[in-house]
Structures are given as C-alpha cells and as structure tokens.
Amino acid sequence: MLRRLDLRDQTGGYRDAVPRAEVDVEHALRAVVPICEDVRTRGAAAVLDAGEKFDGVRPERLRVPADQIQKAFDNLDPEVLAAIDESIARLRATCEAELEHSATVQVAPGADVERRIVPMQRVGLYVPGGLAPLVSTVIMNAVPAQVAGVPGIALASPPQAEFGGLPHPTILAACARLGIDEVYAAGGAQALAMLAYGTQENEAVNLVTGPGNIFVAAAKRHLQGVVAIDAEAGPTEIAIIADATADPEFVAADLISQAEHDPLAAAVLITDSTELADAVDAELSRQVPLARHAERITTALAGTQSATVFVRDVDQAVDVANAYAAEHLEIQTADSGAVAARIVNAGAVFVGAFAPVSLGDYAAGSNHVLPTAGCACHSSGLSVRAFVKNMHVVTYSEAALRDVGPKVVTLAEAEDLPSHGSAVSVRLAR
Helix, strand or coil: CCCEEECCCCCCCHHHHCCCCCCCHHHHHHHHHHHHHHHHHHCHHHHHHHHHHHHCCCCCCCECCHHHHHHHHHCCCHHHHHHHHHHHHHHHHHHHHHCCCCEEEEEECCEEEEEEEEECCEEEEECCCCCCCCHHHHHHHHHHHHHHCCCEEEEEECCEHHHCCECCHHHHHHHHHHCCCCEEECCHHHHHHHHHHCECCECCCCEEECCCCHHHHHHHHHHECCEEECCCCCCCEEEEEECCCCCHHHHHHHHHHHHCCCCCCEEEEEECCHHHHHHHHHHHHHHHHHCCCHHHHHHHHHCCCCEEEECCCHHHHHHHHHHHCCCEEEEECCCHHHHHCCCCCCCEEEECCCCCHHHHHHCCCCCCCCCCCCHHHCCCCCCHHHHEEEEEEEEECHHHHHHHHHHHHHHHHHCCCHHHHHHHHHHHCC
C-alpha cells in the first residue's frame, strides 16, 4: 500500500529525498485576499456572506448565544466530558510547568533590568470544523492561553448547517467547560480576518492560533503583521522510525491514524528491515478496509507524500528523520529512548511502542498544534510561550547612570549618533 524509497546508498540530501504533500499557499492567496479585504471593509456582513457561500448556512449573527453554549454542555455525553476533563488536566499540568516567570537582574548597584513576562491581552483561537469536529483543538489552544493569563479569549469555528448555523455542539461544550463564552460561528479565511481586523460584533485580537486547511494557512500569511500568528499549518505528518523489533500491527495503526485526518496527510515509515516493511504492508491491507474513513485513508497512504523509506541502519534513520523534521515522529526501536535523544528536528517525539501519536492528539499532556512541512527545524509547537511577551523594564538611579554614562556617550559618538550621547550628558552635567 505504501510506495517504497530506498536511501540505503545515499549519504545526504535527505530533506529533498523524502517527499511531502504539494500545497500551493500562494495560489490559495488569490482566493483569500479578496475575502480578507471584504471583511476589513464590510465587517460582520462580509463574514456572514462568506459563511453562506462556503459553509452553506447563514447564522442570524456571528456570536453564538450563551444559552446555546450552555445547552451544548448540558447535552454532552458524560463519558466525553470525562475525557475532556482528563485532557484539560494533563495539558494544564504541562503548561503550568513550562510557564516562565518575571525576573530582575541587578547589573550594577542601583541598576536593575527586569524581564517582565506579559500575557497577550486578547487572542483569537481557530478550531476547524470540516472533516472532523476537533474538540481537542479547543483544549490545545485554550489551555495554554489561560495558563499564560490571557484576559481576552475569542474562539471561532465554522457554522454547521446540520446544527442550525452553530459550530459543532461538542466544540461548544468544550468551550463551556473551559469558561470560554466568546464564540463565533465563522470559518475559513473570513474567520481569521474577523479576528484580525475586528467587526461590528467583535474586537480585534493580538494573536491568532490554531490549525486549518490551505485557505486558513493562506489567510494567516496574508494577515501576519496585522496580527501575530502561531504558524502556517499544512497537512498533518507522521514519520515512524522502526526496526525489526517493532510491532507491525502498531506501526500500521499509527500510520492509519494520521492518514485519517486528510487525503493530503503524510505517512512515512523509516526502517532498516524489509521484513517489517512487508509485515506493515500486510497490516495496512488488513486494517484500512475496516476503518470508517477507509477512502480518505487510502488516498493519503497512496499519495506521493507517503512512503516506506529504507535505510541502512538506525543511525541513518536518525539522519533522515532530522532532515525530514516531521510534525509527529514515533520511535519504535530496540533502544527507543537512546534514539529519541538524538532527534533534534520534530514537532513532537513519541517514544516506544506505547506512545502513539493519537495519545498526543488527546491526552498525553503535550500539545498537538505542531509545526508541519519541515518547519520543526526552526519552529516549536504551540505552548504557553506563544501567548506571552517578554518586556524589559529598566530602572537606574542617578549614581548608576553616572557610573556607566560616559561609556554610553563613547558608544554614541562611535556610531555617529551624538544626540544619543547628549541625552545622557545633559543628566551628568547636573
């Protein structure tokens, strides 16, 4: 089912050797820019018009009424609520541990520099609603924002014709559980423009986070600068480093789990074992027809972005994985911990046979909003840090300025910016 690439005789160039889904964001921009500009000029009416055109439904207003959010929560299956609560608790524990705190350094007597951690004042969270109601994405975006101390959180998710123009009720229920009452029935590029520019129904935000399709990615590219973004997320990816000790049933199930997301999802097996590759193919042939979304999965696994990649040994597998920089990377080898310690480029690493990517999608305590398309070589997954800023606060006494002032004047003269120096000299002359 997976095509095969043989890199055993190759010693480099791995980044280009392992293919990815072809996504033309620039082409999508041609459709997205007019939508964003329409929202900028006409506001809420433009968002509603676009929703009617692309989602096939026009809610009475963008903001979801509070009673509808509460109704969704009241009707939530208790088992789903228990799972949501567990996911929230585990992610919150991780976020609280990674939250940075303000610190003050005395660089000289009377000279203090504080690095103050300041939360964003208003953020917009985007939750897709296309192929699946991603309730987990509500959690993954909202919890770090809340732990960071963001006082204003708005969330947008596409209107659903099935639910009378409201976002999916499970998404609304998760919002209720998290205490998010500012929810908008808006999807796609128009939702991001609504959050970035503001409309008659909502105030503009400082940051937009959350995954989406190619049009969401294009909107993020267009709106960056008007508003901060987390990343331009592309189709999901899983890579698995596996040797002969790996369980082919587990490996196949994990490849399928990510292929279920999207026909463009990438599923890459990196192995030095022909026997394992054959066994995984057999498992794929057995498991895929049993899957609810078999057609979507088959398309993804058969796509050019998916493959079994043969390597000489685990050392080469590590090099290939670091060059590919997958969104999700599993290590299923004899010494998985040692192999994982050598990974430097991945959105998230899942170590051992009992840490599948789907655990991270829901309840590992990690965040599933991760860099795609090789961006893990320079970018990180969503965390508390995305929702805060560092701000220096400088406090100097007169004596402290007199101590270092002449050096400031000297450096200002060296840069031919004498007025910079004068701003210090005028104080030293008193």
